[in-house]
Amino acid sequence: MEIVYEGESLIYGVFGNLLLAAAFSFALLSFFSFLISIKNPLDVAWKKIARTSFILHSVSVIVIFALLYFLISGRYYEYYYVWQHSSDNLPAQYLFACIWEGQEGSFILWAFWHCILGLFILKQNNEWSAPVIMVVSIVQAFILSMILGVFVGDLKIGSNPFTLLREHPDMANLPFVQLPDYLNRIEDGRGLNPLLQNYWMVIHPPMLFLGFASTLIPFAFAMAALVTKKYTEWVKPALSFTLFAVLSLGTGLLMGAAWAYEALSFGGFWAWDPVENASLVPWITLVAGLHVMFINKSRQKAFAASIILLSASFILVLYSTFLTRSGILGDSSVHSFTDLGLMGQLLFFLIAFIVIAATLIIYHIKKIPGVKEEDPILSREFWLYLGMLILLVSAIQISFSTSIPVINKVFGTNMAPPVEVEAHYNSWQVPIASLILIMMCIAIYLRFKKDDKKRFFKSISLSFFLSLIISIALGIYFVFSTVPMYLLLFASVFAIIANFIYFINKLKAKFKISGATISHIGFALIMLGSLIANAKKDVISENVLNVDLGKDFPNNENIMIRKGDTLSMGSYYVTYTGQRKEGVNVFFTIDYFRYNYERSTLSKVFTLEPFVQLNERMGNVAEPATKHFINYDLYTHVTYAELDKGDDEKDEDFTKMEEVKLSIGDTLSTSRHLLVLSHLNSTQDRESLGLAENDLAVEASFYVIDQFGKSKEMKPMLIIKNNTLLSKTEELDEEGIRIKFLNILPKENQLVFNIQERKSNKRDFIIMKAVLFPYMSLVWAGSFVLVFGLIISIRNRMSSK
Amino acid sequence: MKKTHIIALIVVAVAFAIILSSLSNTSTYANFSTSAKNPGKTYHVVGKLNKDRDMIYAPEVNANLFTFFMIDNEGKESKVVYNNSKPQDFERAEQIVIVGKMVEDEFIASEILMKCPSKYNGNEQDQNNLSYSNESQ
Numbered sequence: 001m002e003i004v005y006e007g008e009s010l011i012y013g014v015f016g017n018l019l020l021a022a023a024f025s026f027a028l029l030s031f032f033s034f035l036i037s038i039k040n041p042l043d044v045a046w047k048k049i050a051r052t053s054f055i056l057h058s059v060s061v062i063v064i065f066a067l068l069y070f071l072i073s074g075r076y077y078e079y080y081y082v083w084q085h086s087s088d089n090l091p092a093q094y095l096f097a098c099i100w101e102g103q104e105g106s107f108i109l110w111a112f113w114h115c116i117l118g119l120f121i122l123k124q125n126n127e128w129s130a131p132v133i134m135v136v137s138i139v140q141a142f143i144l145s146m147i148l149g150v151f152v153g154d155l156k157i158g159s160n161p162f163t164l165l166r167e168h169p170d171m172a173n174l175p176f177v178q179l180p181d182y183l184n185r186i187e188d189g190r191g192l193n194p195l196l197q198n199y200w201m202v203i204h205p206p207m208l209f210l211g212f213a214s215t216l217i218p219f220a221f222a223m224a225a226l227v228t229k230k231y232t233e234w235v236k237p238a239l240s241f242t243l244f245a246v247l248s249l250g251t252g253l254l255m256g257a258a259w260a261y262e263a264l265s266f267g268g269f270w271a272w273d274p275v276e277n278a279s280l281v282p283w284i285t286l287v288a289g290l291h292v293m294f295i296n297k298s299r300q301k302a303f304a305a306s307i308i309l310l311s312a313s314f315i316l317v318l319y320s321t322f323l324t325r326s327g328i329l330g331d332s333s334v335h336s337f338t339d340l341g342l343m344g345q346l347l348f349f350l351i352a353f354i355v356i357a358a359t360l361i362i363y364h365i366k367k368i369p370g371v372k373e374e375d376p377i378l379s380r381e382f383w384l385y386l387g388m389l390i391l392l393v394s395a396i397q398i399s400f401s402t403s404i405p406v407i408n409k410v411f412g413t414n415m416a417p418p419v420e421v422e423a424h425y426n427s428w429q430v431p432i433a434s435l436i437l438i439m440m441c442i443a444i445y446l447r448f449k450k451d452d453k454k455r456f457f458k459s460i461s462l463s464f465f466l467s468l469i470i471s472i473a474l475g476i477y478f479v480f481s482t483v484p485m486y487l488l489l490f491a492s493v494f495a496i497i498a499n500f501i502y503f504i505n506k507l508k509a510k511f512k513i514s515g516a517t518i519s520h521i522g523f524a525l526i527m528l529g530s531l532i533a534n535a536k537k538d539v540i541s542e543n544v545l546n547v548d549l550g551k552d553f554p555n556n557e558n559i560m561i562r563k564g565d566t567l568s569m570g571s572y573y574v575t576y577t578g579q580r581k582e583g584v585n586v587f588f589t590i591d592y593f594r595y596n597y598e599r600s601t602l603s604k605v606f607t608l609e610p611f612v613q614l615n616e617r618m619g620n621v622a623e624p625a626t627k628h629f630i631n632y633d634l635y636t637h638v639t640y641a642e643l644d645k646g647d648d649e650k651d652e653d654f655t656k657m658e659e660v661k662l663s664i665g666d667t668l669s670t671s672r673h674l675l676v677l678s679h680l681n682s683t684q685d686r687e688s689l690g691l692a693e694n695d696l697a698v699e700a701s702f703y704v705i706d707q708f709g710k711s712k713e714m715k716p717m718l719i720i721k722n723n724t725l726l727s728k729t730e731e732l733d734e735e736g737i738r739i740k741f742l743n744i745l746p747k748e749n750q751l752v753f754n755i756q757e758r759k760s761n762k763r764d765f766i767i768m769k770a771v772l773f774p775y776m777s778l779v780w781a782g783s784f785v786l787v788f789g790l791i792i793s794i795r796n797r798m799s800s801k
Numbered sequence: 802m803k804k805t806h807i808i809a810l811i812v813v814a815v816a817f818a819i820i821l822s823s824l825s826n827t828s829t830y831a832n833f834s835t836s837a838k839n840p841g842k843t844y845h846v847v848g849k850l851n852k853d854r855d856m857i858y859a860p861e862v863n864a865n866l867f868t869f870f871m872i873d874n875e876g877k878e879s880k881v882v883y884n885n886s887k888p889q890d891f892e893r894a895e896q897i898v899i900v901g902k903m904v905e906d907e908f909i910a911s912e913i914l915m916k917c918p919s920k921y922n923g924n925e926q927d928q929n930n931l932s933y934s935n936e937s938q
Binding site for chain 1: 803804805808809812815816819820823824826827828829830843844845858860861864865884885886887889890900911912
């Protein structure tokens with residue numbers, strides 16, 4: 001019997017699926033009609049169909065995006081994706097984040113950016129629009145196939161975001177979805193993973209996906225160049241798009257680094273995690289491609305190299321998609337997506353584009369023109385070319401080590417990732433970065449074609465010797481542990497100074513034409529900051545009491561600190577003053593003090609509140625807190641804590657009940673406090689206790705004095721109501737004292753109390769780690785300078801058209 | 802021979818060196834018996850926490866010492882010593898990967914990776930956590 005379900009809004013799902021079908025079909029139509037129109041340039045009709053299809057495709061994708069937002073914000077839990085990612089009490093600012101928390105939504109986000117970029121190119125309506133959008137269209141068809149969710153025979157194509165909850169494979173067999181009113185029984189959606197309820201989750205994925213999307217455009221230009229046989233003309237219009245891709249992907253990467261540093265407990269901003277690497281590698285090849293494009297433009301050569309590099313960048317984005325979404329990374333990464341069983345399809349997507357690009361390149365490579373003469377060593381193009389090769393080595397090294405899980409799968413090997421991940425990557429990437437930085441200086445001071453030896457050495461010598469002196473001084477000041485670190489120190493200082501002097505002397509400090517120089521300074525600042533912050537980071541929470549097991553097992557980075565205790569850490573004194581619960585978070589208040597010699601006291605400098613997010617579903621997540629100064633950052637992380645159980649404190653946490661008889665003025669000592677019974681008075685506030693005329697309520701006043709002489713008052717109360725004794729227990733939470741006023745013995749002139757104390761070893765404590773990162777601000781300053789420089793370059797290219 | 806050819810050769814050589822060195826840098830997944838046969842060599846061992854035996858973490862004594870017993874995928878058990886604080890939510894881990902070496906009878910771990918019920922992606926099989934009222938009518 002067919003079940004009639006109540007309260008479902010099925011119309012949106014139907015609409016969504018129609019839009020998906022339309023978006024997919026129009027992408028294909030756009031591709032084929034552009035293809036035909038390129039083959040028959042005189043046939044205007046096909047071009048018109050193609051342009052219209054692309055617009056309709058884009059509108060569909062944008063409406064799909066809006067519809068998904070509408071369903072998520074309206075909490076339409078009949079849709080599995082909505083139930084999975086949204087929830088009733090989710091703050092509004094995270095509703096967007098729900099869209100891209102899952103694979104399906106992030107595919108839509110990716111497709112959305114392709115549409116925006118595509119429409120921009122369509123609007124330019126020049127000779128490149130048709131072939132470039134043709135490539136964009138076919139890529140869009142592939143992406144949309146990932147969210148179609150249709151079956152061809154037994155083969156499932158894509159995972160559909162509009163699948164109904166009751167029809168989703170994980171749910172369909174559950175008994176409750178057979179009930180007509182199942183929707184009313186769903187109390188709440190599962191909601192956004194609390195770990196991701198963070199403003200970074202709102203801004204980082206859109207930026208990163210814009211970066212991914214923007215790598216498509218240079219690739220599309222390169223492919224368009226081959227298809228239309230305009231092997232050289234594509235460089236000029238493609239250049240600003242390549243710059244934009246470098247900018248947006250770079251910003252996405254840096255935002256990811258900032259997220260990791262601020263909110264995740266990596267204890268750094270770059271962990272060489274496979275997912276980070278997978279997005280870094282396309283950026284490196286893209287930068288290499290960008291620099292070869294400058295050779296293309298100035299010397300009319302090396303066109304094949306830039307076509308290959310830009311194609312590689314896009315294919316590496318697809319590879320990174322494959323790595324993060326297919327589930328192949330498994331244990332080796334913390335932030336890959338869930339496996340949706342799309343591995344086959346993702347692999348097909350990747351291989352299809354490798355085959356398409358490789359075929360086109362191999363077919364056309366012999367026909368690509370270019371000046372064939374050798375580049376003299378003293379020419380800018382020689383060093384750009386060399387720099388490109390070194391970037392390639394860097395990309396190969398990162399790719400190889402990141403791909404170990406893939407290699408295992410393909411060759412059936414059993415390799416594990418490198419044991420010391422950072423050391424492994426740094427051993428290659430530090431020398432490579434040094435070479436790149438030095439080449440930046442050489443290339444910028446050399447002219448294209450052939451330069452004069454004397455002129456070159458004369459112009460670069462000032463920066464060289466100045467940098468040498470500065471880096472020797474810095475080297476003596478900081479003292480590094482390995483030779484490559486000194487090399488990187490010199491190289492980054494050299495790159496900063498040489499580019500700065502070039503900016504002042506040669507470019508006369510004109511910002512408009514100085515995009516490259518400024519970007520290079522930014523990159524060098526990031527390298528210098530990373531070097532100092534990483535190499536000279538100081539774990540100030542070092543637990544000196546423990547036995548050191550040698551450098552293989554750094555065993556003393558965490559320290560235990562009890563509530564109220566003060567420990568010396570680095571140049572600070574640190575006190576843990578307690579925990580407090582706010583919503584789902586438990587904050588630990590940690591005060592940092594400095595010793596004040598003039599007044600010989602400790603004065604508070606700042607307070608940090610790292611927290612643990614209580615997360616029933618995913619496990620508790622600790623988030624560090626960092627204090628930023630110009631010359632260093634102080635990172636504080638609670639690695640372990642006994643969390644308060646809330647109000648229902650167990651009786652066994654306290655010492656056994658003890659009855660004591662005291663007279664006014666008596667003193668009693670507990671293990672940590674002195675209790676002085678000072679006086680007795682009758683309660684004023686009779687009404688609120690609901691006392692009748694003959695009833696009585698008395699308060700006994702105690703002074704609770706701690707070891708420092710600080711005192712607090714406690715007033716346990718005894719109520720005599722209708723001739724029965726009622727006691728109200730008083731408790732001082734921080735001191736851990738409970739007093740119960742039991743009786744008054746008028747004859748002996750004594751009062752009877754029950755006094756309990758919290759067992760000493762149950763005192764609140766945390767295990768914390770504090771790390772001082774020197775000159776971390778250089779990394780972020782450098783990031784802004786790099787982004788600024790790239791924006792200047794793009795503006796300059798756009799206006800020079 | 803052209804300069805570019807020489808440079809290209811050098812690049813190929815360096816790339817080759819990188820791959821060789823990376824291969825020698827990787828450790829291998831192994832079990833406790835292999836690890837015990839090669840003391841001093843670093844391995845990744847995959848297994849599960851033995852919940853029947855005591856996990857010891859006494860921060861009052863040493864905040865950087867945590868010991869537990871793990872059963873590897875072949876069913877062999879070993880004591881594991883981790884010179885660091887106890888990872889948050891350790892008990893919840895479905896699977897543990899420990900990186901380190903065997904020293905005498907103990908596995909000294911330098912790193913612990915936990916596979917939690919999908920910490921970073923929200924698609925675990927927690928049907929029992931499904932929030933709907935279950936009383937039938």
